[in-house]
Amino acid sequence: MAWLRNMKVANKVLTLIMLTAIFLSGVGYVGYYYTNQLEKSGEALYSERLVPVRLVNDMRAHSRANEAIVYARILTNDPAQSQKLEAEFTDRVQKLNDDIKDYDALVLTQYEKDRFAQFKDSLATYRTEREKTFAALSKGDKAGAYNAFKTYALPPLDKVNSLLTDLAAYNDKMANDSIQQMKSDKSAANAMIIGITIFAVVAAIAFGLLISRMVVGPVREMLGLMSRAEQGDLTVQSTNQAEDEIGLLSDSFNKMIAGVNQVIKEINTSAMNLAASSEQISASTQEIASGTQQQAQSTETMHEMMNQFTDAVQQVAQNAEQAAVNSEAAVTVANNGGEIIHSTIEAMRTISQRIEDLSGKSDAIGEIIEVIDDIAEQTNLLALNAAIEAARAGEAGKGFAVVADEVRKLAERSGKATKEIAALIESIQKNTADSVEAVKVGNEEAAQAGNSFAEIVEVIRQSANRVTEIAAASEQQAAQAAEVLKSVENIAAVTEETSAGTQQTSSTANELARMSEALSQLVSKFKV
Structure with a gap:
């Protein structure tokens, strides 16, 4: 038949x-x-x-x-x-x-x-x-x-x-x-x-x-077979091998089931890969978000410290200006000491030029802090030398001694503030160098003890000039500190944008993971 x-x-x-x-x-x-x-x-x-x-x-x-x-x-x-x-x-x-x-x-x-x-x-x-x-x-x-x-x-x-x-x-x-x-x-x-x-x-x-x-x-x-396939069973196969229309329909049905089966398998594999990728993206995004949050906190801390540092530098600059004004009265009798003060100012400039760019680099900030600290120490040393010279000058050097003492106090305050800022920056700078080699400037001043008042006056003039240079350097440090503060603010803004983007990426990754899970649940209904 x-x-x-x-x-x-x-x-x-x-x-x-x-x-x-x-x-x-x-x-x-x-x-x-x-x-x-x-x-x-x-x-x-x-x-x-x-x-x-x-x-x-x-x-x-x-x-x-x-x-x-x-x-x-x-x-x-x-x-x-x-x-x-x-x-x-x-x-x-x-x-x-x-x-x-x-x-x-x-x-x-x-x-x-x-x-x-x-x-x-x-x-x-x-x-x-x-x-x-x-x-x-x-x-x-x-x-x-x-x-x-x-x-x-x-x-x-x-x-x-x-x-x-x-x-x-x-x-x-x-x-x-x-x-x-x-x-x-x-x-x-x-x-x-x-x-x-x-x-x-x-x-x-x-x-x-x-x-x-x-x-x-x-x-x-x-x-x-269609009812079973409708319920998700894609293992069904028609055994009708007749060559009539129903047999051809059965053959087409088998081919269709095979194609759908292959598509479901590919979708299942893609869903699993997508779920794994989404979880990896979510984990990476969370790590980035955590790092970004820490960076934002560190940036905020650095911003506050830079504000304090800027205030301290401005205070040093103001005090240095005041000392320069006070020293101008003794400039006329301090010609002999101008060369020594001038040498000191030249050394300070050399140190200033060696400070690296502080915009956006924690290492540069650290170097600036080290330079500022070194300047404070040098200023303190100069103030001490000026006090010694003033003591040698006797009554004539009392006014200069007062100025030197004020400069020393300002240097001590500046050094203290600089050390506080450096200590704060050290806690933030995990990946930066612990310290910057201090520039050693050999500025030996061969002060010849003498009985000549002219030499004492020269020392006083040089101290006055050095105070003037300190004031100028402090102003420059204040300007650079403002630029650093601006860079820190830019970093904070970029950090906030990065944090927002990270949160959006995390939300997208979570939504993608949820869709992958829903797709996996949908595909799991099919028996292949």
Whole structure:
């Protein structure tokens, strides 16, 4: 039955329809055939049996009527009645002759031909003998007419009636046989029609059930597989290998399931990779956010320290300016000491030039702090030297000693503030160098003790000039500190932006992780 299974569904249905049409055509043909046979049998029954029976019965009736008319003419004495009977007799004879002629024209069997020939011979004899009766009546001899009819005409007449009775009985029997044959044909036709109909119904039902099984079974299987696939089972496979439309549909279904299965596997793998990447991004973002927060706190701390440092430097600058103003009074008598102060200022400039750029670099900030601290120490040393020289100068150096003492105090305050800032910056600068080598400036001043007041005045002038330079350096340090503070503020702003971006990235990573989890849960519903 492989050929039927591989047949297209339309051809299967068409085959079932054609088979049903063939069976119906067979039933129709049998009905048509036997209907025609019954029609022919009916026509034959009418023309070959009923018509002969009618003609024989008519001839018998005419014969009996003529016999009665003969008796009536013998018995009647009324001439008018006799004429009427004679006219009726003549009409009957004519009708009898017509019936004989019609019967002789029919298709007769040999038995009928023999009997009918005997009938015509007996009828001719009867008519000949009957003339004797009519001759006696014409003479008025009724008794002679009766005796002649009874003696001569009646025996052939009885034979005529007997032959007609035989023909009637024979045709009646033949008609009954035809009717029985028609009934037999009808029974055979009914049996054949019923048999063909039953066979057609059984065959159509069997073939229909077979086709239905070949069509409905695979369709139900496909519905079941689709239902399982709808519930997420992507391991389903159709086993239908027929080459009809349903088989092709099953093959396409298998290919579709295989493709979807592969896509789901790829989606599952991608979802897992995406989840892992999202977790890694989230962890990295949290670490960055933590570092950024620490950096922001450190930047804030450094900002506060730089504010304190700037205030301290400005205070040093103001005090240095004040000391310079106070030293100007002694500048006129401190010419000899100008060279020493000038040398010190030149050393301070050399130290200032060696300070690196402080914008955005913690190491540079540390170096600046170290330079400032060194300047404070040098200033303190210069103040100490100035105090020593002032003590040597006696009364003339008291004013300068006061200035030197103020400079020393300012240097001490500046050094203390610088050390505090350096200590704070050291806690922030984890990745910077612990310290910057202090620039050692060998500024040995060979102060020759002498009795010359001019040398003492020169020392005082040099100290005054150095105070002036200190003031200028302090102003420069204040400007650089302002720039450092501005850089710190920029760093803080960038840190805040980085923190905001990090939070947004973390939120996006979390949302991506959540979507990956939802995708994984959705994909896990499929069985692959």
